[in-house]
Amino acid sequence: MTISVQNLTKIYKRRLLTQGQYSILKNFLKPTYEKVQALCNISLTIGQGEMVGLIGPNGAGKSTLIKILSGILVPTSGDVRVLEHIPWAHNKTCQSQISLIIGQKTQLWWDLPALDSYELLKAVYHIAANDFDKRLARLSEMLNVTDLLNVPIRELSLGERIKTELIGGLLHNPKIIFLDEPTIGLDLSAQYQIRSFLREYNSLTNASIILTSHYVRDIESVCDRIVVLHKGQFYYDGTQDALSEKFIPYKKLMIHHQPGEYSWRLDPSVVNTSPDQASAYLPVDQVDDFIALVVSQSPIYEVVVEDETLEDLIRRIYNRLSK
Amino acid sequence: MSAYLIIIRNAVAESASYRLNQIVSFLTISLPLVFAVFLWKTVFNQVDEITNFDLPSTLTYYLLVVLLQDILYSGVKWEIVDDIHSGGLTKWLTKPISYLWMQVSVRIGTNIPYFLVAFILGSVFVFLNLNRLVWTTEPIRWLMFLAAIIMAFFLAFFLSFGFSLVAFWTQDTSGIEFAISIFLPLLSGQILPITFFPKEFQAILVYLPWRYTLDFPIQVYLGTLSSVQIGTGFTVEFLWLVALYFIAKTLWKNGLNIYQAVGG
Numbered sequence: 001m002t003i004s005v006q007n008l009t010k011i012y013k014r015r016l017l018t019q020g021q022y023s024i025l026k027n028f029l030k031p032t033y034e035k036v037q038a039l040c041n042i043s044l045t046i047g048q049g050e051m052v053g054l055i056g057p058n059g060a061g062k063s064t065l066i067k068i069l070s071g072i073l074v075p076t077s078g079d080v081r082v083l084e085h086i087p088w089a090h091n092k093t094c095q096s097q098i099s100l101i102i103g104q105k106t107q108l109w110w111d112l113p114a115l116d117s118y119e120l121l122k123a124v125y126h127i128a129a130n131d132f133d134k135r136l137a138r139l140s141e142m143l144n145v146t147d148l149l150n151v152p153i154r155e156l157s158l159g160e161r162i163k164t165e166l167i168g169g170l171l172h173n174p175k176i177i178f179l180d181e182p183t184i185g186l187d188l189s190a191q192y193q194i195r196s197f198l199r200e201y202n203s204l205t206n207a208s209i210i211l212t213s214h215y216v217r218d219i220e221s222v223c224d225r226i227v228v229l230h231k232g233q234f235y236y237d238g239t240q241d242a243l244s245e246k247f248i249p250y251k252k253l254m255i256h257h258q259p260g261e262y263s264w265r266l267d268p269s270v271v272n273t274s275p276d277q278a279s280a281y282l283p284v285d286q287v288d289d290f291i292a293l294v295v296s297q298s299p300i301y302e303v304v305v306e307d308e309t310l311e312d313l314i315r316r317i318y319n320r321l322s323k
Numbered sequence: 324m325s326a327y328l329i330i331i332r333n334a335v336a337e338s339a340s341y342r343l344n345q346i347v348s349f350l351t352i353s354l355p356l357v358f359a360v361f362l363w364k365t366v367f368n369q370v371d372e373i374t375n376f377d378l379p380s381t382l383t384y385y386l387l388v389v390l391l392q393d394i395l396y397s398g399v400k401w402e403i404v405d406d407i408h409s410g411g412l413t414k415w416l417t418k419p420i421s422y423l424w425m426q427v428s429v430r431i432g433t434n435i436p437y438f439l440v441a442f443i444l445g446s447v448f449v450f451l452n453l454n455r456l457v458w459t460t461e462p463i464r465w466l467m468f469l470a471a472i473i474m475a476f477f478l479a480f481f482l483s484f485g486f487s488l489v490a491f492w493t494q495d496t497s498g499i500e501f502a503i504s505i506f507l508p509l510l511s512g513q514i515l516p517i518t519f520f521p522k523e524f525q526a527i528l529v530y531l532p533w534r535y536t537l538d539f540p541i542q543v544y545l546g547t548l549s550s551v552q553i554g555t556g557f558t559v560e561f562l563w564l565v566a567l568y569f570i571a572k573t574l575w576k577n578g579l580n581i582y583q584a585v586g587g
Contacts, residue, residue: 073584098417
């Protein structure tokens with residue numbers, strides 16, 4: 001197994017500042033802390049070439065898990081092996097085969113062109129000159145940034161910067177790539193390019209990709225396997241298809257009808273967008289009965305039935321989790 | 324080329340991209356040198372010698388302080404504190420490279436452009452005060468000076484690294500920074516040569532590490548120390564160097580255990 005996690009727990013200590021009289025003195029003399037459980041006894045395995053999407057509401061533990069797997073954080077308890085090494089022991093063999101790319105953090109030298117940072121990475125990872133030249137040419141062509149490698153990072157747009165970050169993270173041909181919100185803040189076109197690139201890169205190199213993102217389209221396009229985290233525990237771990245099977249599938253109905261007051265428009269699942277248009281979001285087994293009710297009460301111009309998107313499904317799961 | 328040499332090269336390039344900053348910062352810190360010339364000329368008009376310093380050795384002392392004080396700075400480095408507090412360490416922890424030696428390389432690299440500017444402006448000062456400065460032609464003294472400077476560089480770095488790592492345990496290092504900014508100029512000899520202080524105070528300072536970051540190498544160059552004082556100095560400096568290296572390594576190891584990688 002490329003990654004093996006057994007009974008992993010991570011507890012943070014968070015400082016609390018008390019309010020009220022003499023609070024400054026109290027906070028100084030007797031600081032109080034609370035324990036925050038970021039991950040709670042989780043286990044998983046990830047094989048070579050797998051593309052796994054970690055999703056969950058804010059504070060679910062996604063970034064903590066990625067940081068432990070990439071060796072940045074030390075867990076409170078549990079056993080973790082990445083390419084058979086303990087990641088936080090910072091073994092050089094292991095570090096040479098992984099990569100962590102964080103969308104909101106630059107890993108390249110801010111005031112220098114990307115090429116200067118790549119030269120450093122070439123030395124850090126002992127990449128042969130020939131391999132370096134070939135990989136750099138291929139990656140910069142795939143991401144369409146060949147002309148930007150001599151421009152200081154600070155002068156690039158966010159999308160261009162993320163692309164140069166991706167190249168920096170992949171020059172050493174890692175076996176495992178951890179991506180934390182790689183498309184955050186990017187426009188739709190740049191998001192699409194990054195997703196396509198990741199899929200293509202995986203098919204070319206068989207690298208494992210572990211991705212967290214709040215953009216469901218990232219997960220949907222890139223990952224075959226989805227892990228839903230909630231309050232530090234796994235809520236779901238399986239394929240995209242199995243996810244919608246596990247949670248009874250829903251359908252989206254768009255109804256264009258003759259204006260009027262009908263009892264079905266008062267149903268909690270219905271959103272009335274205008275006097276002659278409404279939409280409904282229903283479990284698949286209730287759709288036929290609902291359409292029959294609508295047709296029996298109101299003259300209909302058109303009813304469009306659509307499958308629930310992954311984004312809708314995940315929103316539904318989050319809503320259920322928050323209750 | 325080794326990764327650390329490339330870091331030095333990149334740090335030089337990055338630092339040189341702020342040329343105006345280099346010149347302004349040098350001019351700012353060299354201003355006290357101009358005052359020192361006026362002050363000590365007045366003082367040495369009244370007396371011939373203070374301890375074993377005369378006007379040329381005193382002026383040379385302050386010239387060397389200005390040239391060396393930045394590269395031998397032993398206070399908190401905000402870049403390291405920021406790396407710890409804002410999660411900037413993250414990018415280095417996943418790579419097969421030592422953060423400590425990376426920071427050593429960055430310090431060398433960022434100081435090279437500064438040193439070049441300092442060297443040019445220092446040469447102007449030397450030219451204007453040629454007959455009032457100490458110039459040694461003894462190779463052994465140059466060798467000892469060079470050895471003391473190299474040791475002082477690492478000593479200052481480990482002090483600086485150790486103080487900065489306190490950021491693992493506290494959200495606010497400004498108290499430490501303030502205390503250091505008050506005591507460091509005094510303890511390192513930046514304000515006055517250590518031998519100007521009362522004997523009791525000197526007796527304590529020779530066993531503290533800070534004196535070896537400025538006063539000691541400069542006095543080795545000036546020849547104002549006896550052979551016994553030089554021998555004792557190198558020994559104490561070496562012991563501090565070894566101790567501070569291990570302290571820095573221990574702080575680093577323990578700090579990583581509680582590092583939270585906030586903000587990515």
